[in-house]
Amino acid sequence: MGKLVVIEGLDGAGKRTLANGLTEALAAQGRTVAGHAFPRYGVSVHADLVRDGLYGRLGDLSESVYGMAVLYALDRRGAADEIRKDLEEHDVVLLDRYVASSAAYSAARLHQDEHGEFVRWVHELEIERFGLPVPDLQLLLRVPVEVAAERAAKREQADESRARDIYESDGSLQARCGVVYDGLANIGWLSPWQVVDGRSNVNFHSLLEPLFTP
Numbered sequence: 001m002g003k004l005v006v007i008e009g010l011d012g013a014g015k016r017t018l019a020n021g022l023t024e025a026l027a028a029q030g031r032t033v034a035g036h037a038f039p040r041y042g043v044s045v046h047a048d049l050v051r052d053g054l055y056g057r058l059g060d061l062s063e064s065v066y067g068m069a070v071l072y073a074l075d076r077r078g079a080a081d082e083i084r085k086d087l088e089e090h091d092v093v094l095l096d097r098y099v100a101s102s103a104a105y106s107a108a109r110l111h112q113d114e115h116g117e118f119v120r121w122v123h124e125l126e127i128e129r130f131g132l133p134v135p136d137l138q139l140l141l142r143v144p145v146e147v148a149a150e151r152a153a154k155r156e157q158a159d160e161s162r163a164r165d166i167y168e169s170d171g172s173l174q175a176r177c178g179v180v181y182d183g184l185a186n187i188g189w190l191s192p193w194q195v196v197d198g199r200s201n202v203n204f205h206s207l208l209e210p211l212f213t214p
């Protein structure tokens with residue numbers, strides 16, 4: 001049975017870059033990796049609706065924190081069987097964002113923290129009701145909000161398909177979200193967490209070693 005590893009962090013923290021690095025490092029150790037990134041744009045109708053909402057194309061739906069959270073959750077629910085199958089066939093299943101993204105962003109939108117009503121609700125919906133696989137490890141890729149914002153802005157200039165959406169352009173939301181992420185990591189929400197400093201060189205080997213030591 002493979003290990004389910006999730007990368008979490010703010011927009012522009014470098015999650016995609018870390019996922020690519022980890023995949024290469026694991027392959028170099030002879031381990032097989034399957035990867036998914038949520039939302040699964042272009043793959044799931046729910047993810048495409050999320051994108052519409054994030055770019056203001058769903059009227060007042062995106063104003064509803066719970067409405068958006070249901071779309072993100074249905075996207076993940078649609079991927080659950082594939083994740084379970086990947087876990088049977090690979091050493092590691094690496095996810096770029098998962099349930100904790102909903103917990104952090106939505107709680108931040110509602111001005112709640114890791115102990116608040118939303119975080120309890122999303123656990124009930126996605127883990128208890130939808131039965132989504134629980135991660136073995138969550139990596140919080142931590143960078144100062146300003147660094148994440150600068151990287152997201154640079155990426156937007158370089159690639160117009162990555163134009164910043166309503167969450168990414170809201171600096172105070174990103175700052176609150178960073179605080180909720182710290183809280184989730186601190187209480188070990190859903191799984192053990194490891195905090196990774198996104199500004200220094202990541203030692204991929206030591207990051208995942210605990211998963212493979214009995």
Ligand SMILES: Nc1ncnc2c1ncn2[C@@H]1O[C@H](COP(=O)(O)OP(=O)(O)O)[C@@H](O)[C@H]1O
Binds near residue numbers: 013014015017199
């Ligand atoms: N460790 C790093 N140092 C400097 N720039 C980085 C680093 N990691 C990522 N970047 C750059 O920051 C931008 C955002 O990275 P990305 O991996 O797309 O972030 P995310 O997936 O978290 O939104 C990209 O342009 C990427 O090249």
Ligand SMILES: Cc1cn([C@H]2C[C@H](O)[C@@H](COP(=O)(O)OP(=O)(O)O)O2)c(=O)[nH]c1=O
Binds near residue numbers: 103
């Ligand atoms: C997966 C997920 C993302 N989000 C937020 C985080 C991001 O601001 C936004 C879009 O996800 P993101 O992964 O940043 O997509 P992209 O890199 O293409 O912009 O959705 C949630 O609020 N809940 C979730 O469950």
